[in-house]
Amino acid sequence: MTDLNVRDVIIVGSGPAGLSAAIYATRAGLRPLVISSSAAGGQIATTDLVDNYPGIEDITGAELGQRLWDHxxxxxxxxxxxxxxxxxxxxxxxxxxxxxxxxxLRARSVIYAAGASPRKAGFAGENRFGGRGVSYCATCDGMFYRGKEVFVVGGGNTACEEALYLAKVASSVTLVVRKDHLRAMRSLRDAVLSSPMIKVRYLTRIEGVEGESLIERVVLASVDALGVPTREELSFAPGGVGVFVSVGQVPQSAPVCRLAELDDQGYVVTRPDMSVATPGLFCAGDVRATPLRQAITAASDGAIAATSAARYVGVLGD
Structure with missing residues (x-):
């Protein structure tokens, strides 16, 4: 007798990987339950513009996430x-x-697609001023800094995207880059370097932020052309500056750490069919070790994971 309290598959996460898995699982005849702790689309919902999802030329991350959820x-x-x-x-x-x-909850199989969360930069005052001047999402918090000065920490794709978005609302944007170059793809680099609103500070890091209830000082540590370290303290009116941190992600792999192999950065190691060491558990999207983390690759992971889960529970044949 079938236990109706036991799900064919539980999908953890509502980003492109989890929602794609839900789409493919239902089409395969499974009864998926998606457990979500965030808005539809997960982190993609915080992206201002998605212009690289095949077949959709111009869409906000929130709209793409909602479309996947609705589907x-x-x-x-x-x-x-x-x-x-x-x-x-x-x-x-x-x-x-x-x-x-x-x-x-109980299930015959699980697709774990919980993604990753923003990595902290580690400067003094980062935790203290979280939500009060320090942010990890430009599209979430950028409007609070309309007409104000902002700093973006990082030199990769996401940091450049954040800087370009903030350039639309802030009075000025300073991109703080530890290295002597930007690591972002060429189109983003060109857009950042050609923007009159964005200043790039290479070989620089934020040493700390200070103030009373809101940030009033930003301390920068740099290396000049001769290799001499310098320290610069910039002052602002309380609440007149924002710091946006974009230095990578931390995989949310803790709930499956005893059931799957993790690499040295904490990402889940999967087989090509998204399976792991524990039979019936599949991992997809940003939480797994993969050379590319984009909405399209996450959606692909989810489709593969759902098909594999359907085979595991016996709905699909080999």
């Missing part, structure tokens, strides 16, 4: 808002127990 829901996927704490094997290894803050 999965239309096909029959169910959703629950909760935070996953851990995932374990139960009942002789035949079922998974997904432990959430709101309770426990």
């Amino acid at each position: 999965a829901e239309h096909l029959g996927a169910e959703f629950e808002f909760d935070q996953v704490v851990s995932i374990d094997r139960r009942e002789g290894g035949s079922l998974f127990e997904v432990v959430c803050e709101g309770g426990s």
Whole structure:
């Protein structure tokens, strides 16, 4: 007799990987439950403009995420808002127990697509002024700095995207780059370097931010052309400056760390079919070790993971 309280598959995460998995799982005949702790689309929802998703030339991240969510829901996927704490094997290894803050759920298979969260830069005052001058999302918080000066920490694709977005609203943008070059793709580099609103400070880092309730001083540490270290303290009116940190991601792999192999950066190591060492567990998207983390690759991961899960539970043949 089938236990209706046991899901065919539980999908953790509502980014492109998780929602793509939900779409493919329902089409394969599974009954997926998506556990989401964020808005539709996950981190993609915080992206101002997505212009590299095939077939869609110009769309906001929030709209793309909502379209994916609506598609999965239309096909029959169910959703629950909760935070996953851990995932374990139960009942002789035949079922998974997904432990959430709101309770426990059981499933024959799990697709873990919880993604990654922003990495902190580590400067003094970063934690203290989080949400009060220090931010990790330009599209989320950029409007609070309309007409103000902002700093963006980082030199990769996301940092350049953040700087270009902030250049639309801030009075000036300073991109603080530790290295002597930008690591972003050429189109982004060219856009940043040609923008009159963006100043790039190479071989520079933020040493700290200071103030009372809001940031009033930003301390920069640099190396000049002769290799001599310099220290510069910039003063602002309280609340007149913002610091946006964009220095990479931290994979949210803790709930599956006992069930899957992690690489030296904490990303889940998967096989080509998105499976891991524990049978029935599949990982997809930004949480796994992959050479490219984009919406399109995450969606592809989700499709593969769902198809693999369907085969695992016996819905699809080999």
